[in-house]
Amino acid sequence: MDRRRKGSTRRVHRVACLAGDGLGPELMAEATRALRKVARMHGFAIEDVHAPIGTEALTRSGQPLPAATLSAVLGADAVLVADAAEPALRDLEAHLDLRARLTHVLCRRNGFTLLTPVVGDGEGWTVERAFAFAERGRGRLVSVDHDGRWAAVVDEEGDRHETVSIEHTGLADTVRALTFEPDGLDVVVATGAVASALEQLAAGDEDDDRLAAVCLLAGNGPSVFSPAQADPHDHAGHGVADPGSMLLAASLLLREGLGEAHAADTLAAALRHARANGSRPVARPHRLAATTRDFGDAVAGLLPASHRNAEFVPEAAA
Secondary structure (H helix, E strand, O other), X not given: OOEEOOOOOOEEEEEEEEOOOOXXXXXXXXXXXXXXXXXXHOOEEEEEEEOOOOHHHHHHHOOOOOHHHHHHHHOOOEEEEOOOOOOHHHHHHOOOOEEEEEEEEEOOOOEEEEEEEOOHHHHHHXXXXXXXXXXXXXXXXXXXXXOHHHHHHHHHHHOXXXXXXXXXXXXXXXXXXXXXXXXXXXXXXXXXXXXXHHHHHHHOOHHHOOEEXXXXXEOOOOEEEEEOOOOOHHHOOOOOOOOHHHHHHHHHHHHHHOOOHHHHHXXXXXXXXXXXXXXXXXXXXXXXXXXXXXXXXXXXXXXXXXXXXXHHOOOOOO
């Protein structure tokens, strides 16, 4: 929904921010800070509405999903969640028109996207979205064929997208590519039957140097964005949690939730450069002396230089 503040022509996007407890508040702080800065650079505004959920909400109001939180979500353009494992999210998702699960992964050189349907009747919708991603990406789509029926659904949609090359593969070949050759992938689409295993492989482990974020795409209404990787909860309060996955979720939200593709590119580029420059929090296996805030500062500092038209970025935004 494109909102305009009274007396202003600037676009305003409302984001429902569900931080929860544990690591959530410190991760959400870095994400909202980056969102606000990149929004100013690209000529729009973020109105972040923070609402309690889970244990935090239970302490405040006696229920994990208060009516006020549900109202904030339903009135938002997109939803940013700090902890995708929060049980109260399952109740929240039942109120949304969620059709596909998207896992976006940044690798050392490139990135790729994995899409799977979350509802039985969402297969066609998911495949259609997968081709749209491939068209604006590198024009390559890999279909993980669970059966002949699924392959037929993909081929039927492929007839309407002549610029996209389709490769039908089995589960074993896809597992091999996700594990050893992720940089060669563009868009992968699969049935829900193999979704869980593929998402785990796509995100990799701590030694893979990958960064992943997850989105539950809605047909109508707000989509839900969250990090795919999280530090242990015992890091909460120490300022050493890695906000990289959370910041990637914020970039994904800009593109898929708010339609701000250029701002998404700016944030993703700054995030990639910050990681390449070694600005990782100490909680990660590389053990570099950076805090959560240090990493957020590094990303924020790189935003002006990561802007596609960097020389024209207003000084105030920098």
